[in-house]
Amino acid sequence: MSAAMRRRAVLALPYAWLTLFFLVPFMIVLKISLAESVIGIPPYTALLATDGWQLHVSGESYRRLASDDLYALAYLNAIKFAGVSTVFCLLLGYPLAYGIVRAPRRWRSLLLLLVILPFWTSFLIRVYAWIGLLSGNGVINNTLLALGLVHQPLTLLNNAFAIYVGIVYSYLPFMVLPLYAQLEKLDPALLEAAADLGCRPWRAFCRVTLPLSLPGIAAGALLVFIPAVGEFVIPDLLGGPNTLMIGKVLWDEFFANHDWPMAASVAVAMLAVLILPMGFIRRLLQGETA
Amino acid sequence: MTATAAARPSAAAAHLRIEAVVKRFAPDAAAAVDGVSLDIAPGEFFALLGPSGCGKTTLLRLLAGFETPDEGRILIAGADMAGVPPYRRPVNMMFQSYALFPHLTVAQNVGFGLKQDRLPKREREARVAAMLDLVKLGRLAQRKPHQLSGGERQRVALARALAQEPKLVLLDEPLAALDRKLREETRFELVRIQHRVGITFLMVTHDQEEAMSMASRIAVMSQGRIVQLGTPQEIYETPANRFVADFIGGVNLLEGRVLRAHDGLIEIDSAEAGAILVVEHPVLAAGSTVAIAVRPEKIVFAPPAAAANRLEARVRGLAYRGEASTYEVELASGKLLRVTQVNAVRQAPAYAAGDSISLGFAPGAAVVLAP
Numbered sequence: 225m226s227a228a229m230r231r232r233a234v235l236a237l238p239y240a241w242l243t244l245f246f247l248v249p250f251m252i253v254l255k256i257s258l259a260e261s262v263i264g265i266p267p268y269t270a271l272l273a274t275d276g277w278q279l280h281v282s283g284e285s286y287r288r289l290a291s292d293d294l295y296a297l298a299y300l301n302a303i304k305f306a307g308v309s310t311v312f313c314l315l316l317g318y319p320l321a322y323g324i325v326r327a328p329r330r331w332r333s334l335l336l337l338l339v340i341l342p343f344w345t346s347f348l349i350r351v352y353a354w355i356g357l358l359s360g361n362g363v364i365n366n367t368l369l370a371l372g373l374v375h376q377p378l379t380l381l382n383n384a385f386a387i388y389v390g391i392v393y394s395y396l397p398f399m400v401l402p403l404y405a406q407l408e409k410l411d412p413a414l415l416e417a418a419a420d421l422g423c424r425p426w427r428a429f430c431r432v433t434l435p436l437s438l439p440g441i442a443a444g445a446l447l448v449f450i451p452a453v454g455e456f457v458i459p460d461l462l463g464g465p466n467t468l469m470i471g472k473v474l475w476d477e478f479f480a481n482h483d484w485p486m487a488a489s490v491a492v493a494m495l496a497v498l499i500l501p502m503g504f505i506r507r508l509l510q511g512e513t514a
Numbered sequence: 515m516t517a518t519a520a521a522r523p524s525a526a527a528a529h530l531r532i533e534a535v536v537k538r539f540a541p542d543a544a545a546a547v548d549g550v551s552l553d554i555a556p557g558e559f560f561a562l563l564g565p566s567g568c569g570k571t572t573l574l575r576l577l578a579g580f581e582t583p584d585e586g587r588i589l590i591a592g593a594d595m596a597g598v599p600p601y602r603r604p605v606n607m608m609f610q611s612y613a614l615f616p617h618l619t620v621a622q623n624v625g626f627g628l629k630q631d632r633l634p635k636r637e638r639e640a641r642v643a644a645m646l647d648l649v650k651l652g653r654l655a656q657r658k659p660h661q662l663s664g665g666e667r668q669r670v671a672l673a674r675a676l677a678q679e680p681k682l683v684l685l686d687e688p689l690a691a692l693d694r695k696l697r698e699e700t701r702f703e704l705v706r707i708q709h710r711v712g713i714t715f716l717m718v719t720h721d722q723e724e725a726m727s728m729a730s731r732i733a734v735m736s737q738g739r740i741v742q743l744g745t746p747q748e749i750y751e752t753p754a755n756r757f758v759a760d761f762i763g764g765v766n767l768l769e770g771r772v773l774r775a776h777d778g779l780i781e782i783d784s785a786e787a788g789a790i791l792v793v794e795h796p797v798l799a800a801g802s803t804v805a806i807a808v809r810p811e812k813i814v815f816a817p818p819a820a821a822a823n824r825l826e827a828r829v830r831g832l833a834y835r836g837e838a839s840t841y842e843v844e845l846a847s848g849k850l851l852r853v854t855q856v857n858a859v860r861q862a863p864a865y866a867a868g869d870s871i872s873l874g875f876a877p878g879a880a881v882v883l884a885p
Binding site: 411413414416417418419420421422423424427431432435436 | 600605617626
């Protein structure tokens with residue numbers, strides 16, 4: 225095997241793996257989304273009828289998706305929650321990543337380790353732990369009551385606030401790590417050059433550090449935003465029963481209503497919704513480096 | 515080639531005064547800059563020359579304001595720079611790595627400081643164009659730094675350092691990242707540009723040839739101190755001590771004891787040379803031990819039989835360099851000397867290893883070094 229072929233194989237194998245195990249399940253989901261819901265096993269009609277090879281394509285689930293405001297609202301809500309959380313992750317994560325980069329070298333690996341330390345515990349358990357912190361007789365309320373700062377417990381759980389707390393907390397490391405990687409590459413001489421040319425530290429940050437960290441911001445924002453849009457566990461556990469987020473709607477369609485075609489069409493539409501911001505950010509970055 | 519004497523001072527050029535500046539990076543560490551005092555005239559092209567770790571870059575960073583002196587004062591155009599942050603100093607630096615902003619075009623890099631100064635757009639564009647013209651980069655104005663060659667980046671860095679019309683430009687090893695041929699061309703270019711803008715240039719370099727060919731005056735630094743200050747010629751021809759003699763160009767050192775002094779000459783009994791050496795020098799007490807320095811190019815082969823300082827030697831090796839050849843010769847005492855002969859004619863007589871030769875130097879060619 226030649227060197228060029230080996231190089232291609234190194235790339236081709238993982239991509240073949242990814243393609244296979246992304247595309248095949250996706251095709252199955254797409255197929256189900258075009259079927260009709262029935263009571264039985266499986267709970268949907270076959271796309272290819274066994275009698276006479278006829279295609280039975282139904283747009284019923286997509287028609288409901290488009291006509292019922294609930295779904296559009298759930299998508300918009302999910303995008304809002306994910307978007308606002310991404311902004312907060314950036315506002316918290318940027319100073320954190322910057323601080324780690326500027327810390328003495330011997331501290332850096334420890335500080336980075338602390339950022340990813342939460343991953344050592346199950347995601348589910350960490351979200352559960354927030355219930356213990358936020359509930360009416362949870363740690364935060366008990367502390368505030370004991371200090372006499374409030375006279376009756378604050379409603380911290382089962383609302384939008386709890387969802388934001390949960391998402392920002394859970395996804396912060398995904399923002400910090402790409403930002404750290406980007407900021408760490410920044411040559412300190414560039415900031416000295418900016419200062420030498422008349423920039424106060426804040427101006428040097430705006431004119432040099434910030435534009436040069438845009439790829440890290442974009443990577444971090446995508447890593448937070450995309451999974452947050454489809455997030456189910458956090459809104460379910462912390463947001464209470466009235467939360468309208470698309471991940472939760474999908475779960476309900478699948479497990480509560482047993483409407484597989486509907487759940488599948490929600491999933492297909494979510495993918496379409498997520499591809500849009502990705503394309504937008506890619507455009508933005510290409511404009512920056514061109 | 516010795517560069518011109520001090521360039522004409524312009525209105526923008528400033529007097530730089532460094533008074534007994536000391537800088538320590540840790541309280542118990544040796545001082546990186548140890549009591550340096552300097553006066554640099556407006557419009558001068560000055561070089562700080564020394565081996566790596568001698569404190570020259572630290573001194574430059576103290577002037578730019580990136581470091582704060584522990585003792586002493588820095589005055590630029592009479593103004594004390596104590597407590598003045600880098601962004602308020604009338605100084606611009608050309609960084610050794612150039613530190614060009616990778617996300618900005620050449621024109622935006624050059625105009626970076628002007629934009630910070632809130633210069634109107636038209637004026638700014640005109641100044642950027644003039645600066646790019648000065649360094650002959652006008653056609654590359656819209657390129658990004660990564661699309662430039664090393665030499666082009668170096669000129670962008672220079673244009674950026676000059677754009678704000680600073681009173682003083684600091685150049686940190688400005689030619690170190692260029693290849694040899696480009697480096698030699700750029701020397702002339704830098705001197706020409708400095709002449710045209712008339713701004714005071716302070717250059718840091720470890721390359722003695724670079725310092726001598728460009729600067730009007732040189733301060734040789736070692737271990738945080740200035741060991742000699744003077745014109746390139748003074749530093750080369752009358753080095754103050756062994757360190758300077760050895761650091762600036764090649765040198766042969768011969769040790770001996772002073773026999774007597776007469777008529778501005780001293781006679782030295784040198785076991786190493788195996789002869790009585792005669793060197794031009796004011797009176798020195800008989801009996802004192804001295805070292806004399808003779809540059810390799812000041813030793814001649816086959817001197818007249820009656821000449822002073824005539825030594826017998828054997829050729830050990832030869833390095834042919836084109837314009838000159840350097841011989842390594844061994845005296846009877848085993849002492850090795852280096853001798854450079856200019857290849858003035860195409861078939862210059864070449865000595866081979868093992869040949870016996872006689873060599874010598876004029877009494878005025880050698881320098882007596884302080885012990």
